[in-house]
Amino acid sequence: MTHFSDLVDGYYRFRGGEWLEERERWSELATGQSPKVMIIACSDSRVDPATIFGSRPGEVFVVRNVAALVPPFDASGGLHGVSAALEFAVTKLQVEEILVLGHGACGGVNAALTQSLADAKPGEGGFVAEWIGLLDDAREKVVSEHGVSEAGQTALEQEGVRVSIANLKTFPFVQKALDDGTLSIHGAVFALADGKLRVLEDGDSFVPA
Structure with a gap:
């Protein structure tokens, strides 16, 4: 330890x-700094992007949070850590690519799937519960097909990446960069058990890299 x-x-x-x-x-x-890639990853201690991709200091701009989630654009004010990092990366650093990196055995995704924190209070799991509420719609889709199971866990980890990518596109400065052709978005899930990286292709299937 x-x-x-x-x-x-x-x-x-x-x-x-x-x-x-x-x-x-x-x-x-x-x-x-002048990184070309932004990575949105999970805070999980087992999935450090620099370790997985062998990147050196200065090469990637990283923001990490529970379950590698991106909230939708919200101009109402407040403390928006992920949104602030995204704004800085796209408008100031002018990164050319964004990768949303999910991972296997994700605790945040499992909490969303099992709803284990549904009645938790802030400071007792409630902050996490509110955050992973971003996966509520995806959870309904996954549970209807796979139930609360190992297959459901894997499916929701992948759906979480899709949710974050969709939310990225609600940010006007992200959409503008996409329209201008100066930015591209990717999704992937890293599996702890077998060490494989599965990349989202054409917004549909995750295939081994």
């Missing part, structure tokens, strides 16, 4: 190794 002291030890190894070896690159990164 990793504790804060282990993180500090890791920092010392990094600072005395990789950072020194690539000092010129880190000096360059200190002046700014």
Whole structure:
């Protein structure tokens, strides 16, 4: 198990190794960033996008949250972390691609499927319950076909990616970039059990990469 002291030890190894070896690159990164890809991923400790894709610092702009969800566009104000990151990535960094990355054995998706937090209060699971409510319509579709089962879990993980992609397109600046041909959107699910990445093709099927 990793504790804060282990993180500090890791920092010392990094600072005395990789950072020194690539000092010129880190000096360059200190002046700014220009990633071409944004990844929207789950907060789950097992699915770090940099680890899965072997990306280096400065190469991808990442936002992570429970179940890798994107809410629909909402101009009413409030604290919108995912929306803020999306706005920054598309309008300021001008990323060329967005990847919504779901994953197998997702706890947030399982909570949505089983409705295990349906009556929870904020601070006792209620924040999560409200957030994964974004999957309510998808859940109905999945349960009608697969029930609350392992197959249903996998299906809802995939549907969650589709939901987030659909919600991405409700943001005017995203839709404009899509219309202008300066942005493309992708979806994928990484399976923990077999290590396979399945990519969404033509908005319909997930196929092994």
